[in-house]
Amino acid sequence: MATGKINVSVENIFPLIKKFLYSDHEIFLRELISNATDATLKLKHLTRIGETDVTYGKPVIEVKINKENNTLHIIDEGVGMTKDEVEKYINQVAFSGAEEFLEKYKDSAKDSGIIGHFGLGFYSAFMVADKVEIITKSYKDEPAAHWTCEGTTEFTLEETTKENRGTEIILHLNEEEKEFLEEQRIENLLTKYNKFMPVPIKFGTKEKTLPKAEDAPEDEEAKTVTVDNIINNPDPAWTKQPTDLEEEDYKSFYRELYPMQFEEPLFHIHLNVDYPFNLTGILYFPKLSNDLSMQRDKIQLYQNQVFVTDNVEGIVPEFLTMLKGVIDSPDIPLNVSRSYLQADGAVKKISSYITRKVADKLKSLFNQNREDFEKKWNDIKVVIEYGMLSEDKFFEKADKFALYPSVDEKYYTYDELIEKIKANQTDKDGKTVVLYASNKDEQHSYIQAAKEKNYEVLLLDSPIVAHLIQKLESSKENISFVRVDSDHVDNLIKKEENQVSKLSDEEKEKLKADFEAIVPKEKYTVQLEPMDSNAAPLMITQPEFMRRMKEMQQTGGGGMFGMGNMPDMYNLVVNVNHPLMSDLINQDKEVQEKTIKQALDLAKLSQNLLKGEELTNFVKRSFELMK
Numbered sequence: 001m002a003t004g005k006i007n008v009s010v011e012n013i014f015p016l017i018k019k020f021l022y023s024d025h026e027i028f029l030r031e032l033i034s035n036a037t038d039a040t041l042k043l044k045h046l047t048r049i050g051e052t053d054v055t056y057g058k059p060v061i062e063v064k065i066n067k068e069n070n071t072l073h074i075i076d077e078g079v080g081m082t083k084d085e086v087e088k089y090i091n092q093v094a095f096s097g098a099e100e101f102l103e104k105y106k107d108s109a110k111d112s113g114i115i116g117h118f119g120l121g122f123y124s125a126f127m128v129a130d131k132v133e134i135i136t137k138s139y140k141d142e143p144a145a146h147w148t149c150e151g152t153t154e155f156t157l158e159e160t161t162k163e164n165r166g167t168e169i170i171l172h173l174n175e176e177e178k179e180f181l182e183e184q185r186i187e188n189l190l191t192k193y194n195k196f197m198p199v200p201i202k203f204g205t206k207e208k209t210l211p212k213a214e215d216a217p218e219d220e221e222a223k224t225v226t227v228d229n230i231i232n233n234p235d236p237a238w239t240k241q242p243t244d245l246e247e248e249d250y251k252s253f254y255r256e257l258y259p260m261q262f263e264e265p266l267f268h269i270h271l272n273v274d275y276p277f278n279l280t281g282i283l284y285f286p287k288l289s290n291d292l293s294m295q296r297d298k299i300q301l302y303q304n305q306v307f308v309t310d311n312v313e314g315i316v317p318e319f320l321t322m323l324k325g326v327i328d329s330p331d332i333p334l335n336v337s338r339s340y341l342q343a344d345g346a347v348k349k350i351s352s353y354i355t356r357k358v359a360d361k362l363k364s365l366f367n368q369n370r371e372d373f374e375k376k377w378n379d380i381k382v383v384i385e386y387g388m389l390s391e392d393k394f395f396e397k398a399d400k401f402a403l404y405p406s407v408d409e410k411y412y413t414y415d416e417l418i419e420k421i422k423a424n425q426t427d428k429d430g431k432t433v434v435l436y437a438s439n440k441d442e443q444h445s446y447i448q449a450a451k452e453k454n455y456e457v458l459l460l461d462s463p464i465v466a467h468l469i470q471k472l473e474s475s476k477e478n479i480s481f482v483r484v485d486s487d488h489v490d491n492l493i494k495k496e497e498n499q500v501s502k503l504s505d506e507e508k509e510k511l512k513a514d515f516e517a518i519v520p521k522e523k524y525t526v527q528l529e530p531m532d533s534n535a536a537p538l539m540i541t542q543p544e545f546m547r548r549m550k551e552m553q554q555t556g557g558g559g560m561f562g563m564g565n566m567p568d569m570y571n572l573v574v575n576v577n578h579p580l581m582s583d584l585i586n587q588d589k590e591v592q593e594k595t596i597k598q599a600l601d602l603a604k605l606s607q608n609l610l611k612g613e614e615l616t617n618f619v620k621r622s623f624e625l626m627k
């Protein structure tokens, strides 16, 4: 057996880092600003723990473009490096000074916000530059150093003069990357990745209008001054304690996050945990429309205030991806390029923490101000219902605050609803039947009929309601949901009292055959029912099971295979006790056909099913009958 050491040659690794490590060239700027931030935060930490007596002051990071020389400069006022440190940290690829710092200062530095980790970020500069220079002066009393490298494994390192403490990185941009000399491009990048980084970032200057003196004349022009253009807000709301923030602070942070969004959020959830993982953030419930796909990917993921991605799949349970806001966690495992998540156990823990937090917040909003919660229900129900469907833990918690509104806008929790309807809406087999409508106008006559029996009818109209009902029926005991138009009102909740039929069995058989001869078989199943003689003679219903399966199929999964494409099937309920039916059996064929067609069209009309040519023929026939 042979053993040995694998030989990694820098000459071969270097091009790999430059070309393949990072998905996008643009992230070089994020990496260099992260290094400048780390250098500044290290100095902050050292002054805080008394390891140095230099004054920290008010350091900024500056980004400058020099079009004449084709250079981009990133300048910081952080710890800087001695010549030896450049040798150690820069010349050794994959040796991270950030990691070393955290290791050395352990507990005291764990909340310092240091970003670096892998010891590779600096080299992303070579994705866009032919030549990179570092001019750096350490906070220790040592001469400044000047490092130059042209993207090969060769470099030069010499002493130089530099007045101020800190580091300047100079990128000599290569021909294809001249876009990074455009002000707008750099400003956009800084806003995308660095908008909430903890050290102020200066990019050029801007004009600021000063407020006019109170007694100034109307026509006096307001004075302007030139000030530093600071790109970022170093203290975003999520880094503060919830107790230090007012409602208005949350709203203004929302506007800062989504400057193009004019609608206010409904409410927020401040996340703040430091054990077993560290995570902060603010989630907002926006007003949601029924178009669910539109609202995805609005939550931004940060790591130590550096923007990572707006695809939070995995960290945030799917049903909450419709929310907006930010999540910041140094414990979320990212890949080396810091642009993707690394799925692992920690991510799962974070996801269930977020689910729990959101459920708790909803519960407390419900308890504190039920009226307000009811008002907002329509705008938040999709998220909650989706959560109840997809996460069992959330389902359990939501049971206490999920609402079931009636067509008369009364809002019940599940327990309240059952309590209310149990006496009047339990069928002969002991099942409590929850009646619901999906559209108040279209199902108006059915709702009315149910109300006349003192039944409570819910209005359940969100797109995933069929799935939710299915879930409720399987998790709760002895209940079933039935849409009001799925049968005649007497059959919705079957009780013992059976109506007596006015027609004999032979008459019924004949009547059924007469109907079946005229009504298209592939669409309607004729069903004879002895009902009240004042009830409609004919009505069309769609069986609950069929319709629900179809709906579930259409909104994705759950239903029976292929149901979504099945043609609609209806029941044609014939009220044998209606006087029209006793007349009908004795009519001659021609009149009978006319009567049945007319009655069928009327039944269709009340279900909104009479359209196009059928409607035209119906109107024509009705006028004929009036002659």
Ligand SMILES: Nc1ncnc2c1ncn2[C@@H]1O[C@H](COP(=O)(O)OP(=O)(O)OP(=O)(O)O)[C@@H](O)[C@H]1O
Binding pocket: 031, 034, 035, 036, 039, 076, 078, 079, 080, 081, 089, 090, 095, 096, 097, 098, 099, 115, 116, 117, 118, 119, 120, 121, 122, 123, 167
């Ligand atoms: N502006 C700077 N000021 C002081 N030291 C710096 C600066 N830039 C880089 N360094 C030093 O060089 C080291 C290597 O930087 P590099 O960006 O390659 O890795 P990192 O920041 O440690 O990790 P990551 O790959 O996760 O960014 C840093 O850890 C730091 O010690």
